[in-house]
Amino acid sequence: MDWYEISILTNKEDLDLAAEILLEQGCGGVSIVDPDEVKNRLENPEPLDYVGSDLTENVPDHYSAKAYFYIDTDIDGIVSTITKRIKECCKGENHVLVKMVNDENWNSWKEYFKPFSLIEGITVVPSWEEYTPMPDEKTIIIDPGMAFGTGTHETTRLCSELVYRYVSEGYSFLDLGTGTGILSMVAKLKNAKTVTAVDIDDAAVRAAKENFQLNGIALRGQNGNEEGIEVIKGTLYSVTDRKFHVVAANIIAEVLIDLAPDMGRILTKPGFVILSGIIEKKEEEVLNAYRENGFEPVERIGENDWVAMVFQWRDFI
Secondary structure (H helix, E strand, C coil): CEEEEEEEEECCCCHHHHHHHHHHCCCCCCEEECHHHHHHHHHCCCCCCCCCHHHHCCCCCCEEEEEEEECCCCHHHHHHHHHHHHHHHCCCCCEEEEEEEEHHHHHHHHHHCCCEEEECCEEEEECCCCCCCCCCCEEEEECCCCCCCCCCCHHHHHHHHHHHHHCCCCCEEEEECCCCCHHHHHHHHCCCCEEEEEECCHHHHHHHHHHHHHCCCCECCHHHCCCCEEEEECCHHHCCCCCEEEEEEECCHHHHHHHHHHHHHHEEEEEEEEEEEEEHHHHHHHHHHHHCCCEEEEEEEEECCEEEEEEEEHHHC
16 A cells, blocks of 8 residues: 655754644654654663664664655645644754655564663563563553554653553543554553543554554453453544543644543543643643633643643542
């Protein structure tokens, strides 16, 4: 299958903005190349990091954000919007590149994707890599396919940390915009009773199902199983007939703001809403949107220019 690959060659200051601009176009995920981060990981590896010789010998020399779009996408319109947004938001020099790739070309990045620590005690392992965990170490096996979401981005790490902290045994959990399903699997590791993974993208739904099966997690309803993960192609409005103890959404700030008026429809009282994918400059807008709808922040964590927050009903704080 063929895809459009859009790359923004950028600079360190604009890198996160470039990623956000691509996410705004509905790609579902972004691949980021940050030479400084690569060099830092090479010079100061974490205990669970594995770095192949192919990466040590080929450290990237540019900053870039890259995303993939279906072949029937209005690519000219998307590129025009991206160019306009870059002029509005970015300060340095940026170049937009477009090319067509097929699945085989796209998968060439796999040689650089190695096991890594997602959060303390949990390691993400690519399905094609051999890995022996430590006795107390938990693993999540993934193959992103075309859904992206390897877990290496700050937004996923931040959200995973909060999901692991706020989900308790017996809870119901909603993963809104599941991507490759990482957050759902983190919730399962905390023994959530029911987990529902929702995404609007076909590739994400397919990848999430495959990743759950790679980890030995049954799909709800499969062979009569009622405690597996339910995967739904849809949006928040596909699950308004039920309530969840914890809702996590790792989506761009604009979408999180749009969801604020309806988030209460699917949340138990008391309950927790975990929001990630928020670039710092839009944090105040997200805060205001949720405060206007009866929520108050109870925790905030950040990494680089990204923020994740936990909200709870104001009446229960």
